[in-house]
Amino acid sequence: MTQKPSPKKNAMHILFADDERNLQELMKKNLEKIGHSVVVCPDGATAVAALQKEPFDCLIVDIDMPGMSGIEVIQHARELRPDVEAVVMTGNPSQETAIAALRHQAYEYLTKPCPLAHIAELLGQIAQRRSTRRQLAALQHRVRQAEGDSQLVGTAPSMDAMKKLISRVAPTESTVLIRGETGCGKELVARAVHQQSLRGEEPLVAVNCGALPENLIESELFGHCKGAFTGADVARVGLFEVADGGTIFLDEIGELPLAMQAKLLRVLETGDIRRLGDNQTVNVNVRVVCATHRDLDAMVSEGTFREDLMFRINTFEIMVPALRERPQDILPLAVHLLRRHRTDGSDDQVFTPAAIDELVAHRWPGNVRELANVVEHAAILCDAMPIDVTHLPRHFSSRQLRKEIRDTAPMSLREMELIAIDRAIERHEGNKKAAAEELGVSLKTLYNKLNAAEEKKQSA
Numbered sequence: 001m002t003q004k005p006s007p008k009k010n011a012m013h014i015l016f017a018d019d020e021r022n023l024q025e026l027m028k029k030n031l032e033k034i035g036h037s038v039v040v041c042p043d044g045a046t047a048v049a050a051l052q053k054e055p056f057d058c059l060i061v062d063i064d065m066p067g068m069s070g071i072e073v074i075q076h077a078r079e080l081r082p083d084v085e086a087v088v089m090t091g092n093p094s095q096e097t098a099i100a101a102l103r104h105q106a107y108e109y110l111t112k113p114c115p116l117a118h119i120a121e122l123l124g125q126i127a128q129r130r131s132t133r134r135q136l137a138a139l140q141h142r143v144r145q146a147e148g149d150s151q152l153v154g155t156a157p158s159m160d161a162m163k164k165l166i167s168r169v170a171p172t173e174s175t176v177l178i179r180g181e182t183g184c185g186k187e188l189v190a191r192a193v194h195q196q197s198l199r200g201e202e203p204l205v206a207v208n209c210g211a212l213p214e215n216l217i218e219s220e221l222f223g224h225c226k227g228a229f230t231g232a233d234v235a236r237v238g239l240f241e242v243a244d245g246g247t248i249f250l251d252e253i254g255e256l257p258l259a260m261q262a263k264l265l266r267v268l269e270t271g272d273i274r275r276l277g278d279n280q281t282v283n284v285n286v287r288v289v290c291a292t293h294r295d296l297d298a299m300v301s302e303g304t305f306r307e308d309l310m311f312r313i314n315t316f317e318i319m320v321p322a323l324r325e326r327p328q329d330i331l332p333l334a335v336h337l338l339r340r341h342r343t344d345g346s347d348d349q350v351f352t353p354a355a356i357d358e359l360v361a362h363r364w365p366g367n368v369r370e371l372a373n374v375v376e377h378a379a380i381l382c383d384a385m386p387i388d389v390t391h392l393p394r395h396f397s398s399r400q401l402r403k404e405i406r407d408t409a410p411m412s413l414r415e416m417e418l419i420a421i422d423r424a425i426e427r428h429e430g431n432k433k434a435a436a437e438e439l440g441v442s443l444k445t446l447y448n449k450l451n452a453a454e455e456k457k458q459s460a
């Protein structure tokens with residue numbers, strides 16, 4: 001196979017339309033010398049025909065041409081090739097033609113004679129802009145893929161009520177607090193609020209407050225100036241500024257340290273943010289949506305969450321129901337999540353009745369995220385549909401745990417307890433706090449039991 005030569009960096013396919021013969025030759029020769037490919041047209045009608053035939057990156061047109069003016073060519077180009085960049089050249093500059101060029105989103109309006117070096121530089125800028133646009137489109141595509149489908153699956157009455165509330169609250173500018181257990185879909189709800197708002201086309205910036213190290217939170221959220229602290233070698237724009245015009249989603253707001261809570265409250269009240277190390281403030285127009293799995297009211301009573309901030313963020317509360325409270329949604333969700341990995345099999349036959357029984361009987365402490373993991377596991381293990389019990393993770397079902405305990409040699413209550421603890425920790429991917437919550441014991445008790453077992457093992 002013959003290899004196509006890779007295109008030169010910043011090289012563009014250019015359409016040059018001008019009735020001056022000398023200029024046609026000069027531009028073709030010089031622009032090709034710097035790596036562009038050039039099609040030359042002597043008048044507007046030929047230029048439009050060329051645009052109909054093939055795509056161009058950039059269009060350079062003279063205004064005064066016989067038959068059709070350069071402005072009319074751009075007008076046609078906007079319909080035929082909406083993303084082509086246009087540059088206008090004229091020997092008779094006027095306010096009218098400059099305004100017309102602007103109206104048709106021309107990138108530049110040049111007066112003849114124009115130095116070739118200037119045209120070459122301009123084309124470099126245009127090529128750069130096109131490349132940035134392509135990168136942005138590629139990134140947006142990747143983000144969409146990573147975020148997955150944002151459809152909120154579920155028809156349980158509690159889900160219907162929640163969806164109604166979302167469509168009520170979304171078009172307002174109110175701050176929204178989304179509550180619910182871990183993995184129940186709070187981020188998906190935040191995205192639905194954003195998408196159904198008037199800011200839906202603007203950015204949604206999600207920040208996990210629990211995942212940011214305490215000393216970096218302020219700079220992440222509000223940005224910093226160069227030299228604001230050791231290691232701040234370059235200035236950085238904060239996420240509030242990135243979200244300007246759109247929505248910021250503050251996930252795990254309950255994890256925000258008290259000092260940051262005070263700063264956040266100020267921003268929410270004034271809309272003014274101050275980059276670390278800066279004296280000036282910048283005003284941003286950002287809608288705030290927060291989420292937490294913590295009991296914020298209890299935190300307010302304990303003094304670990306500011307009451308005034310609580311009042312500021314909970315103008316509207318959306319409670320996302322836990323999966324075990326809506327068992328009728330388990331199967332439709334499992335099928336929906338399976339489609340992220342497998343397209344084979346018809347929806348009503350992708351799980352065997354026994355597998356469905358197991359899925360519906362489970363208590364889903366990790367909610368939809370746990371279901372997504374279980375389904376992914378099964379999708380990998382299953383060669384041909386339907387998915388059966390044997391494809392489900394061994395540890396996930398409490399019924400299976402009970403069966404395992406029944407089938408093994410007699411054991412003490414303490415040993416059974418340890419198996420249950422091990423399974424819970426495994427289910428929560430090592431997160432002991434979540435395991436303790438599921439088992440209904442304090443974290444301290446869980447550690448005491450694990451330590452006692454370890455000591456017993458060592459002394460044996």
Ligand SMILES: Nc1ncnc2c1ncn2[C@@H]1O[C@H](COP(=O)(O)OP(=O)(O)OP(=O)(O)O)[C@@H](O)[C@H]1O
Nearest residue numbers: 151152153154181182183184185186187188368369
């Ligand atoms: N109703 C739903 N329909 C479809 N997918 C869902 C639904 N709820 C949750 N999911 C999926 O489950 C996974 C976890 O959801 P999400 O991240 O929104 O949960 P969360 O409550 O924000 O979790 P955490 O408490 O850990 O922040 C994601 O893959 C999400 O797409």
